Amino acid sequence: DGSVSTDAASPIQDAQVQTDTAVLGYSRAFGLWGTSGKLACVEGEAWVSGSAKAAGQPRSRSVNGLTDPLLRGSINLYGAPALTMKEFPDYQQDLIIGMSLYVTAPLGDYDSSKLLNIGNNRWSFKPEVGFSQAYGKFTFDLMPAVTFFTDNNDFLGQTRGQDPLFSLQGHVIYSFRRSIWASVSATYYTGGTTTLDGKDQNDLE
Numbered sequence: 001d002g003s004v005s006t007d008a009a010s011p012i013q014d015a016q017v018q019t020d021t022a023v024l025g026y027s028r029a030f031g032l033w034g035t036s037g038k039l040a041c042v043e044g045e046a047w048v049s050g051s052a053k054a055a056g057q058p059r060s061r062s063v064n065g066l067t068d069p070l071l072r073g074s075i076n077l078y079g080a081p082a083l084t085m086k087e088f089p090d091y092q093q094d095l096i097i098g099m100s101l102y103v104t105a106p107l108g109d110y111d112s113s114k115l116l117n118i119g120n121n122r123w124s125f126k127p128e129v130g131f132s133q134a135y136g137k138f139t140f141d142l143m144p145a146v147t148f149f150t151d152n153n154d155f156l157g158q159t160r161g162q163d164p165l166f167s168l169q170g171h172v173i174y175s176f177r178r179s180i181w182a183s184v185s186a187t188y189y190t191g192g193t194t195t196l197d198g199k200d201q202n203d204l205e
Helices: none
Strands: 002-004 012-032 035-054 057-066 070-078 095-104 124-135 138-149 152-155 158-162 165-177 180-191 194-196
Antiparallel strands (some): 002 012, 012 035, 035 057, 035 070, 070 095, 095 124, 138 165, 152 158, 158 194, 165 180
16 A cells, blocks of 8 residues: 655656455475475455546546466475475575576456556566575575566557566575574665657666
8 A cells, every 4th residue: 555656757646556465375395306396376366446646637446356377486406305204304404506487477457448457468477596505593595586577568558568677685594493583684676667669768676
């Protein structure tokens, strides 16, 4: 729930959006070639309402429907073998290297004549690599990733494109004992500039 920032030259100003979302997800862990992996899928139902001034005139819209479904596959490449339940309590982490791929499909609720929508009417693909190193009670995680977007060819009668969005996420985790831990985390984003019919919108993330 909050305001949406827009460029000073944009005809859309004073935008406010409230979103409520219910999410259903399924995840399955498995062993593959002796290492551990996971498949997950997430779908949501969203209730969205918004208001703004478009060229000085007040506008509002309320809509509910399905979100774009998210699919994620991940596999550990090093340091995280597939374990039985008996082996799991004795496992001690050292270095883990893994990778994942997030995919969102353009199946969410979308109206090409409206600016405020639940779905994005485009595909996105996010490959990510993860590194996790344990030192005593500390664990250090680092995850670089990049998200690629296909074009939305039906955005208010225009084609909306978006450059790749780069991210770097890090965590420092301290384990007090097996079931209690604390973490300090940070994420940095850059990129993601959008275009309308090839014209740069100067909205670098």
